[in-house]
Amino acid sequence: MDVPMITKRARLNESDPNERVELSSQPVTQGPLLSVRDLTVKSRRGARILNGLTFDMAPGEIVALVGESGSGKTMAGRAILGLLPSQVEQTAGHISLNGLELSKLSQSGFHRIRGKVAGMVFQEPMVSLNPAMTVGAQMLEGLLLHEKIPAKEARTRMVEMLRRVQIRDSEDCLSKYPHAFSGGMRQRIMLASVMLLKPKLLIADEPTTALDALSQREVMEVMVDLARNYGTGVLLITHDLQLVAHYADTVAVLKRGDLIESGPPKQVLCSPLSEYTHNLIDALPKRDRSRAPVPDAPALIEARGLSVAYNGGHRAFSRSTEKLAVDRAQLSIRPGEVVAVVGGSGSGKTTLGRALIGMLPIRDGQVVFRGNPVAAGNRDAQREFRLSCQMVFQDPYSSLDPRQRVRDIVAEPLGHSKQLSRGERQRLVEEMLGDVGLEALGDRYPHALSGGQRQRVAIARALIRRPALVVADEPVSALDMTIQKQVLSLFRRLQTQYGFACFFVSHNLAAVSEIADRIAVMHNGSIVEEGSVSDIFDRPQHYYTRQLLEAAYVAPGQVSPLSFARQLSGSN
Amino acid sequence: MKIRINAIVGGVIVATVFGMGLLSIVWTPYDSLGLSLRDRFQSPSMVHLLGTDEFGRDILSRILSGAGASLVVALVTVFFAILAGTLLGIIAGYCRGLVDRVMMVANDALLAFPGILLALGVSVVTGANKYGIIVALGIAYTPATLRLVRGTVMSLREREYIEASRVIGNSEITTMFRHILPNCAAPLMVLATSMFGWVILAESAMSFLGLGVPPPAPTWGNMLSSGRPFIESAPWLGIAPGMCIALTLLGINLLGDALRDWLDPRME
Secondary structure, three states, rough: OOOOOHHHHHHHHHHHHHHHHHHHOOOOOOOOOOEEEOOOEEOOOOOEEEEEEEEEEEOOEEEEEEEEOOOOOOHHHHHHOOOOOOOOOEEEEEEEEEOOOOOOOOHHHHHHEEEOOOOEEEOOOOHHHHOOOOOHHHHHHHHHHHHOOHHHHHHHHHHHHHHHOOOOHHHOOOOHHHHHHOOHHHHHHHHHHHHHHOOOOEEEEEEOOOHHHHHHHHHHHHHHHHHHHHOOOOEEEOOOOOHHHHEEEEEEEEEEEEEEEEOOOHHHHHOOOHHHHHHHHOOOOOOOOOOOOOOOOOEEEEEEEEEEEEOEEOOOOOOOOEEEEEEEEEEEEOOOEEOOOOOOOOOHHHHHHHHHHHOOOEEEEEEEEEEEEOOOHHHHHHHHHHHHHHEEOOOOOOOOOOOHHHHHHHHHHHHHHHOOOHHHHHHHHHHHHHHHHOOOOOOHHHOOOHHHHHHHHHHHHOOOOOOOOOEEEEOOOOOOHHHHHEEEEHHHHHHHHOOEEEEEEEEHHHOOOOOOOOOEEEEEEEEEEEEEHHHHHHOOOOOOOOHHHHHOOOOOOOOOHHHHHHHHHHHH | HHHHHHHHHHHHHHHHHHHHHHHHHHOOOOOOOOOOHHHOOOOOOOOOOOOOOOOOEEEEHHHHHHHHHHHHHHHHHHHHHHHHHHHHHHHHHHOOHHHHHHHHHHHHHHHHOHHHHHHHHHHHOOOHHHHHHHHHHHHHHHHHHHHHHHHHHOOOOOOOHHHHHHHHOOOOHHHHHHHHOOOHHHHHHHHHHHHHHHHHHHHHHHHHOOOOOOOHHHHHHHHHHHHHHHHOOOOHHHHHHHHHHHHHHHHHHHHHHHHHHHOOHHHO
């Protein structure tokens, strides 16, 4: 059924995991699996999307396409599968896959290729599985489309494959619906259904971008492992250089449709030739030791034994057992201090942040603001507390009202400062817009802004009333690497300038090393470890903290994740 | 540019219909109620541009004065249904919980009746006149609006900008009217324009059953229904009001779409 060589290789790998490393590093001698020549893609309006992209992929090789959004990397993946959107077309170039010229293929020709020879894993695990079909039915659909095998055999193969992507109870899993699984598990199920057909080429378009750091690592490990086992070539489309450093055999850097440079990751990442690549590498989070220590002062805000319950479970006949999203959290933030709260999805970090500023009802414990319990205060005191806490949200695409202009969005919080005159308000808004670098864009609507610009607007809205505390809920994780860097340094500059305290939520330990004074690690609703940045990075105590560090590819004592990568690639 | 042309065509049609209604207050070629049995069933000619009906009344005059009645009924009804439905829908969608449940049970019960049946029931109470029909149809079309608005509000209130509005200290009422209501405008505009068509047709059906605007006074709806028995011998009786209804609907729909796009900042 398979090409003999691959079967042999797979069997070898299963028997002895140590041989895998050796095998994969062996030079592949046969012709390229995928060969892209002068691929040019234009939008129908004539804008260039890809400009003469050329690269080769040997069987079993992992090639990473890297670039910012808009660099054309996704379109390259789609062009290979003949899945370009209707307003975009391939105007020149050849793509040959497994010796077959794809440019001449009809749609029905592509139908035979897709799935069987080349599979694809998408970015959003939450929407790429059909919520109305069981996992088994979805996996079976693809399998039976390309292979005529009896139902029993199909089932065995599906269970086997689910087991290999480390889904527990893989028998039961087949009859469950996608909503029963977390994002990381869905992505692995997606991977299983694609790998079921043992494709020669796997296109993975930002497969882990939507996941938290821990699931990210799991998915990548499983994917690379499977690909190596089956001798599948992987085209990894990503903006994350850490993934590239760890998993790719070859990296190609794209900028606005042009191939800037390519080569082994060690060479490209350690001695980049172009400014652009250099900037990409520079955008990786680095630890900043230059932050002045926060002066010792009484806490601005304190959570004392704070518990928050899920508000689910309103069933008619059964009182479901109460679950705590946050369990007796103890945390204090001094004025002007940035405390980063880190954990995987579902660890309760966002819930804690929201409960802290009174956006969620508290089940137990209390919040103490400037020495006074908030709940005990009168209405005025509570209102003042509410107004001195602000929040920056995760998703810049849904946190701005699409029907308000930027200037009105930023001005809105001032509506509660009645003593300000119209002119003063305008002056404050202009000043704030200047501070976040959006002077010229005050009249725009949010849809006309990029993700980074939107997040600047959100930051301006949060800061215009000079709050004492800002809860920042993963403010950069929806953005590109380089934009993340820009927004983060803007945030840090404003934090120094205005001196607000900050509760900074993130799933990625490495990302907060730049901005945090202290780090609290949350796991299953509890704060499991808390300490200064160097405590957490250099002397992690809790196993979960170590896992997080590992997921961020940071070894204890390392300054930057990439230097770890350098070390790693230098060592083999 | 296509949108512009649509808007202009729609605007011209709607303006013409309004003009007809206004004109009929001061002038019609003949008395729209004046019977003249000698002139029954005159086909369109230079004397009667659109012919005459079974009582010899001039159809053009009746179309002109019917425009006023039909428009007033349709506009006020749609306005009433949208206003009531939106207010109730926002409350149900935003408060959720018990308030929402009680309102939705009542609403679903109303929705279970065909709109026209509900309107018939209400008009028994309100009586057969212009105002009665407005109240009856207004109540009949409120549940559909309520459902739509509630659904939209439910999905909007989960957006982060609604939470952001609470974080910056806005009250629930401010949040509702400043951030939620404007974002309901697009689906509401679509609903309102299609509802306009339903109401004109429903009004004619009610008139046909004797529960609409009472007979001698013309509306497009009752002209259409009273012309029905003579459709073979005197088709112009139905053609004129039928064309008027169809054209007005077209105009309202074009204008509604243009308005929706114009209100949407993304179309700039």
